[in-house]
Every structure is written in structure tokens, then in C-alpha cells.
Amino acid sequence: MQNATNNIKPHYTDFRSVARALTIVENDLSGADELLKSLTFTKSSPIIGITGPPGAGKSTLVNSLISGLLTSGNKIAVLAIDPTSPFNFGSLLGDRIRMAPHFNHPDVFIRSLATRGSLGGLSAKAIEMTDVLRAAGFNYILVETVGVGQSEIEIAGLADLTLLVLVPESGDEIQNIKSGLMEIADAFIVNKSDRADADLFVNNLKKIQNKETQLPVFKTVASKSEGIDQVISFIHSKSEAKNSRKELLLAEKAYQLIQQKRMAGINKKKLQQDIAKALNKPGFNLYEFVKDF
Numbered sequence: 001m002q003n004a005t006n007n008i009k010p011h012y013t014d015f016r017s018v019a020r021a022l023t024i025v026e027n028d029l030s031g032a033d034e035l036l037k038s039l040t041f042t043k044s045s046p047i048i049g050i051t052g053p054p055g056a057g058k059s060t061l062v063n064s065l066i067s068g069l070l071t072s073g074n075k076i077a078v079l080a081i082d083p084t085s086p087f088n089f090g091s092l093l094g095d096r097i098r099m100a101p102h103f104n105h106p107d108v109f110i111r112s113l114a115t116r117g118s119l120g121g122l123s124a125k126a127i128e129m130t131d132v133l134r135a136a137g138f139n140y141i142l143v144e145t146v147g148v149g150q151s152e153i154e155i156a157g158l159a160d161l162t163l164l165v166l167v168p169e170s171g172d173e174i175q176n177i178k179s180g181l182m183e184i185a186d187a188f189i190v191n192k193s194d195r196a197d198a199d200l201f202v203n204n205l206k207k208i209q210n211k212e213t214q215l216p217v218f219k220t221v222a223s224k225s226e227g228i229d230q231v232i233s234f235i236h237s238k239s240e241a242k243n244s245r246k247e248l249l250l251a252e253k254a255y256q257l258i259q260q261k262r263m264a265g266i267n268k269k270k271l272q273q274d275i276a277k278a279l280n281k282p283g284f285n286l287y288e289f290v291k292d293f
């Protein structure tokens with residue numbers, strides 16, 4: 001049988017093959033399954049998650065990280081995941097502008113994913129797309145996602161290394177950080193540290209942490225590429241260390257993919273239509289209705 005994946009092996013030397021493979025996977029075109037199953041991974045390219053509240057400077061940071069990571073002749077892929085939330089409307093365009101210096105760079109591949117999972121969790125598509133990028137052989141894969149409360153936790157299931165970007169005014173986030181975010185982040189980045197009270201916030205971040213399990217706190221001014229070298233060194237040091245969370249990460253990914261598979265073909269509109277039909281008969285029972293799903 002002919003299908004769209006014939007001869008598509010995403011490879012970082014051919015961005016068109018990467019773009020096509022991503023499109024097939026993103027839109028679940030025919031052959032997407034075969035493509036995913038045929039992926040082979042020759043490098044252990046780290047996936048670096050950059051998350052944090054809207055406007056914290058994630059894209060600007062990604063932009064300066066790219067500059068730092070490129071110097072060693074690396075090929076870099078960026079996946080910008082944009083939640084379909086109305087208040088973030090237009091930020092993809094913003095990302096494009098922020099990362100513009102790298103848009104035409106031959107060693108940088110940038111792609112956006114406009115939707116989150118239909119289940120509200122991290123999109124299974126994001127997992128599949130980062131795997132396509134890994135199989136393509138990029139040296140680093142940067143994934144930017146806006147984190148609002150719980151959604152920050154989701155990226156930890158995707159990334160080998162999670163950087164939580166905050167700003168000196170992120171005082172309200174401290175509560176979130178205390179209740180869970182500390183476990184998922186590998187480092188805090190206090191961006192916009194050219195603003196007042198950056199040091200105070202950095203100290204607070206250190207104070208709320210357990211002495212033994214202190215995460216590093218980096219101060220950056222992403223818009224001026226200040227403080228980036230330290231973050232790059234941290235990324236290098238972490239990528240060399242063996243990832244002790246590997247099983248945990250894979251289990252999280254498997255969970256998302258299974259969830260997507262099980263829910264395939266089920267949507268609320270169709271459910272409503274089926275219920276409308278079922279209601280025409282006497283004695284409708286919701287539990288009876290859902291028992292075959």
C-alpha cells in the first residue's frame with residue numbers, strides 16, 4: 001500500500017524531510033504510525049524544556065541559548081508549544097520575532113505546535129514530534145512552553161532537563177514552586193534580572209529550598225544575553241550525566257500515548273449526538289451508555 005511516509009526518514013541534514021515527517025505526525029496523516037515505529041535513535045540528544053509564566057522571556061532566552069549552543073557546531077531544533085488559550089493569542093508571532101535572528105540559520109530548525117492535548121494534558125503530539133526531532137539527529141532540542149500552574153509539571157514528562165524561567169516579580173509563583181514545581185525543575189532562571197529586586201527574589205528562591213536538594217538559580221538578562229554562559233555550562237554538565245529519571249520520563253510518555261490511543265475517535269460532539277439518539281428510547285441510563293467505551 002502506498003502511503004505518505006514512503007522514504008521519509010527525518011534527518012537533520014535535510015530540514016525538508018524533518019518538516020514533512022513532523023507534519024505527518026502532527027496531523028496524524030496516513031502512515032504516521034509506521035513512521036513513528038520506524039524511528040531510530042543514534043544520538044542521545046537532550047530535550048531541554050523551557051517553561052515559565054507568560055512573558056517571562058522564554059523565547060528571548062531560547063534565542064540566546066541557541067547562540068551559545070551553536071558555537072560548538074551543533075544542530076539545534078526548537079519546538080514552541082503554544083497553548084490554545086485566548087490570552088496567549090498572537091504569541092506565536094511574537095516567538096517568531098524573538099527568535100528571528102535564527103530563523104534562516106542553516107543549523108537551526110524552528111517549529112511551532114499550536115495545540116495542547118485535547119485532554120488538557122501535555123499533547124501526545126508534543127511527545128511524538130520531539131521524538132521525530134531526536135531521531136533526526138539534532139544535538140539539542142529546545143521545547144518552549146508557557147507554564148501556568150499545573151501545566152509546568154507536564155513538560156517535565158517530556159524534557160530531560162527542565163528550566164523554569166521566572167522574573168523578579170514572580171512572587172506569586174513561590175507557592176506553586178513550593179507545591180511541586182521544585183521537583184520537576186532542574187534549575188531556576190531568574191530572567192529580567194535587570195529589574196529591581198532581582199537579588200531579593202533570587203535569595204527568596206534559595207531560602208524556600210531544602211539545603212540538601214538546592215537547585216541552581218541563575219540570573220539572566222536574556223534580552224542582552226547576560227548570564228547565558230552559566231546556563232550553557234549547566235546544560236552541558238547535565239547532558240553528560242546519566243539521566244536517572246529515564247524510566248520515569250518514559251513511563252510518563254507511555255501514559256500520555258496510551259491515553260491518546262484509548263481516546264481516539266471519541267469526541268464530545270459525537271457523544272452528544274449518540275446521547276440524543278439514546279434518549280429517544282425509554283429508560284436512558286448513562287452508566288449503561290458508557291459501558292462499551
Ligand SMILES: Nc1nc2c(ncn2[C@@H]2O[C@H](COP(=O)(O)OP(=O)(O)OP(=O)(O)O)[C@@H](O)[C@H]2O)c(=O)[nH]1
Pocket residue numbers: 053054055056057058059060061091094095098146191192193194195220221222223224
Ligand atoms: N527588561 C528585560 N526584558 C526582557 C528580558 N528578556 C526578555 N525581555 C522582554 O520581555 C518580553 C517578553 O519576552 P518573550 O521572550 O516573548 O517572553 P515569553 O516568555 O516567550 O512569552 P510567551 O511565549 O508569550 O509566554 C519581550 O518584550 C522581551 O524583549 C530581560 O532579561 N530583561
Ligand SMILES: [Mg+2]
Pocket residue numbers: 058059060091094095144
Ligand atoms: Mg514565547
